[in-house]
Amino acid sequence: MSKLQKAAIKRRDIREAVEQSLRARKRRSWRFRLVGLVAVLTGLLLLAIMFTSIASKGYSAFERTEVLLDIDLEEAVIDPEKTRSEEVLMRADYTGLIKTSLRKLFPQVKKRKQKRALYRLVSTGAGDQLRDRVLQDPSIIGSRVSVWLIADDDLDQYYKHGDSQSRLKDYQLQWVAQLNADQRLRTAFNSTFFTAGDSREPELAGIRGALTGSFFVILITLGLSLPLGVSAAIYLEEFAPRNRWTDLIEVNINNLAAVPSIVFGLLGLAVFINFMGLPRSAPLVGGLVLTLMTLPTIIIASRAALKSVPPSIREAALGMGASKTQMVFQHVLPLAMPGMLTGTIIGMAQALGETAPLLMIGMVAFIADVPTGPLDSATVLPVQIYLWADSPERAFMERTSAAILVLLAFLVLMNLLAIWLRRKFERRW
Amino acid sequence: MKKLRAVIGTSVLVASIGAGAASRDTISIVGSSTVYPFATVVAERFGKTTKFNTPKIESTGSGGGMKLFCEGVGISHPDITNASRRIKKSEYEKCQKNGVKDIVEVKIGYDGIVVANSRKAPKFNISRRDIFLALAKQIPDPKAPDSGELIPNPYQTWKEVNPSLPAYRIEVLGPPPTSGTRDAFAELAMEGGCKTFGWIKKIKSDSKKAKKAGNKALAKELKNHYKAICHGVREDGSYIEAGENDNLIVQKLEANAKALGIFGYSFLEQNEDRIQGSLIDGVAPEFELIASGKYPVSRPLFFYIKKAHVGKIPGIPEYVTEFTSEKAWGDEGYLVDKGLIPMPREEREKYARDAKELIPMNF
Structure with missing residues (x-):
């Protein structure tokens, strides 16, 4: 070869x-x-x-069933002395008027037990609905008005989902059929869901209390963790000397980011409530606890953002005669801001969905009144979801899902905001 | 600088707010998750019909509630605690030690614990002895039940436990050990069945005899032995801990027609179209039968008032009046609509009177 x-x-x-x-x-x-x-x-x-x-x-929780009733607003019942004072109008027996109207509609119902079943078709909150109507316009007293009143949750579930999910008795179903034939039933937008606080009657329960609580908590968390986190990150990244102490601090921050959130709740209970004497269940304490929880996340994200600013920028600034402080605040910080904000918003989204640390500081509670300040008792949206998921009434199931939808919508919005901020301020080299 | 300023600003803010929070005008209630659905309804009505704020109610479990309640007197401690069992002696003593001297006990009614399954399956008719044999960790040897020999629970199906039951695999969804429902179930259903074995019952009476004779160590040992036999639940997958969420148990029962579930009567009442309660010792878990005490697995519910807070926190007597009124806990009251089993009229009158006069309990 x-x-x-x-x-x-x-x-x-x-x-x-x-x-x-x-x-x-x-x-x-x-x-x-x-x-x-x-x-x-x-x-x-x-x-x-x-x-x-x-x-x-x-x-389906965004819709509610309403019953049309003709109600005689008898002056003798509402305001027998014709004072028309607000106090008298507030206290009048509107539920009684509704019961009278129901009895007129179904004169065949005589037995006591059946009457009670009849009254139960309309929500216990219908009286308040009627009261608000009268307070708005007292001149309707004495006349006969047709009002769409909120139906009870059992009727609501039956009307929306049909037979398969019904707790109504046969005779109640007959009345419902009659109401339906008279076109006295309809579904309308469930405004209560957004305007009311928590309630044990599903048809009267709303998320406003929880939303307000979440708002206060996030406001406090943001107000404390953003300045603290960003300043800590700037100091550690730009000014702190590299020695064993700063190494120790760095290791600790990284470890804290991985600590289970309930630990922060225990810490908050010991420090803020037992030691400092702040009120239990207050959004202020919730905000402080969640600040502790989100601080490591924000510090780590902010330091990463500072690190990603190219050295050429720093050197150019220093070369032009800027002091170190001027270099950091006028050149590096603006460029690192989008990254820091993204980190902060993701931290906030985490805080918005947190329940475990709030359990320890008493924010997992039944609170019907809508809070008016960060010191009032309040709960937050994820806690409200948890509480409703555990309620025996069937109608709370759809409200649980609806509240989850609202929470998800907020989380998506916050993430979109983070993306938008990053896009708007991002600089490419 | 910026950090320093932020730190100072924060601490000033926190300190000033802390100083401002030296009073409270909302009643604070903690305690049992079983009483929670009833207490919240009362609180809501109370808030709506009076000038007072709606009380704040935390669901911490009976034990957790007692712990918070007994921690001391003052605005940072709760005013009322709910319980699905009576206060324990140790808890009462802890209260006394921490300065919570006068405690008013109010019994509010009963709650039945039901063993239920899907409506798609046949209704169970079981005895407490069947429940014990099916769920206990160790049972007396079936070949010689009186020999005093315990063997690991061998039963796999209900039919093996009792030939009149269906041949379904034993699969029971129930609450975890932290739950008051579980405590009551172990005490009323399991122990009830356990005691039907004479020699096990004898352990308890021996323990009492030893205590009388002054032999405390032996008494305690025998008592623990008795409890371990009667309250020990098997851990081989036949008893499935389903968390505190009773709604979840109901949904799982619907999906698995052969499983049984353990939960409070109010959940059965709300879901009667989907699940059915088993007969226990031949008695169905029905309203009248629980109220009359015929249904064997039912327990009393309570709440406890810290008398030292009455007059300091506004609205406590009014809240108690609302709770103990006929329109709330009466035979046709709104709590009954939520699943509470009322006490007989005389008992209601007695507790309402005691609550009104705030007569403290003594152990």
């Missing part, structure tokens, strides 16, 4: 070997891409299942 032939054979072998390994490499990369795609698709599928399941369960 000549030298040339040998060389040719060798070249062919090499070529084959290369081609084989190339095929294997291509297969490997294809497999990897496939695995990635499957992972993404599975994630999307699970997300879609979660969303559709929550939305399909929850959307």
Whole structure:
């Protein structure tokens, strides 16, 4: 065999070997891409299942059933002395008027037990609804008005979901059928859900109390953790000397970010409530506890943002004669701001969805009044979801899902804001 | 500088607010998750119909509530605690030690614990002995039940426990050990069945005898032995701890027709179209039968008032009056609509009177 032939054979072998390994490499990369795609698709599928399941369960809570009743606003009952003073109008027996109207509508109902069942078709909050109407316009006293009143949760569930989920008795169903035939039933937008605080009657329960509580808590958390976190990050990254102490601090911050949130609740109970004597269940304490929880996240994100500012910027500023403080605050900080804000917003979103640390400081509680300040007792949205999920009344199930939808909407909004801020202020080099 | 300023600003803010919070005008209530649905309804009505704020109610469990309640007197401590069992002697003593001297006890009614399954399956008719044999960790050897020998629970299906029951695998969803419902279930249902074995019952009477004879160590040992036999629940997957969320248990029962679930009567009442309560010792978990005490697995519910807070925190007597009024806890009151089993009229009158005069309990 000549030298040339040998060389040719060798070249062919090499070529084959290369081609084989190339095929294997291509297969490997294809497999990897496939695995990635499957992972993404599975994630999307699970997300879609979660969303559709929550939305399909929850959307009906945004509607409520109402009953049309003709009510004689008898002056003798509401305001026998014709004073028209607000106090008298507030205290009048509106529930009694509603009962009279129901009895007139169904004169055949005589037995005491059946009458009670009849009254139960209308919500216990209907009297307040009527009262508000009269207070708004006292001149309607003495006349006969047709009012759409909130139906009781059992009737509401039956009207919205049909037979399969009904606790109504047969005779009650007959009355409902009659009301329906007279076109005295309708569904309308459930404004109570957004304007009322918590209630043990599902048809009167709303998320306003929890939303206000969440608002105060997040406001305090943001107001404390943003300046504290950002200043700590700037000091540690730009000014602090590198020695064993700063190393220790750094390790501690990284560890704190991984501490289970309930630990912060225990800390808050010991320090803010037992030692400092702040009131239990107050959004102020909730905000302080969540500040402790989000601080490490914000510090770590802010330091990463500061680190990512290229050294050329710093050197240029220093070269132009800026002091170190001027360099940090006029050149580095503006460039690092979008990253810091993103970190902060993600920290806030975490705080918004947190329940465990709030359990320890008494914010997991039944609180019907809407809080008016950060010292009033309050609960927050995720806690409200937890409390409703545990209530025996069936109608709370759809309200649980609806509250989850509201919470998700807020979280999505906050994340969108983070993305928008990043896009708007981001600088590329 | 900026950090320093922020730190000073924060501490000043916190300190000033802390100083301003030296009074409270909302009643603070803690305690049992079983009483929670009733107390919240009363609180809501109370808030709506009076000039006082709606009381704040935390669901901490009976034990957790007692702990908070007995920690001391003052605005940072709760005014009322709810309980699904009576206050324990140790808890009462802790209260006394911490200065919580006068405690007013109010019994509010009863709660039945039901063993229920899906309506798609046949209704169970079980005895407390069946419950014990199906769920206990150790049972007396079935071949020689009186020998005093204990063996690990061998039963896999209900039919093996009692031939009249269906051949379903034993699968019971129930609350975890932290729950008052579980305590009551162990005490009333499991122990009730356990005691039907003469030699086990004898352990308890021996313990009492030893205590009388002054042998405290032996008495305690025997008592613990008795409790371990009667309250020990098997851990091989037949008893499934389903968390405190009773709604979840109801949903799981609907999905799995062969499983049984343990929860409070109010959940059965709300879901009667989907699940049915089993007969226990031949008695169905029905309103009248629980109220009359015929249904064997029912327990009293209480709340406790800190007398030292009456007059300091506005509205406590009025709240108690609302709770103990006929329109709330009476036979046709609104609490009954929520699933509370009322006490007989004379008992209601007695407790309402005691509550009104705030007569403290003594142990």
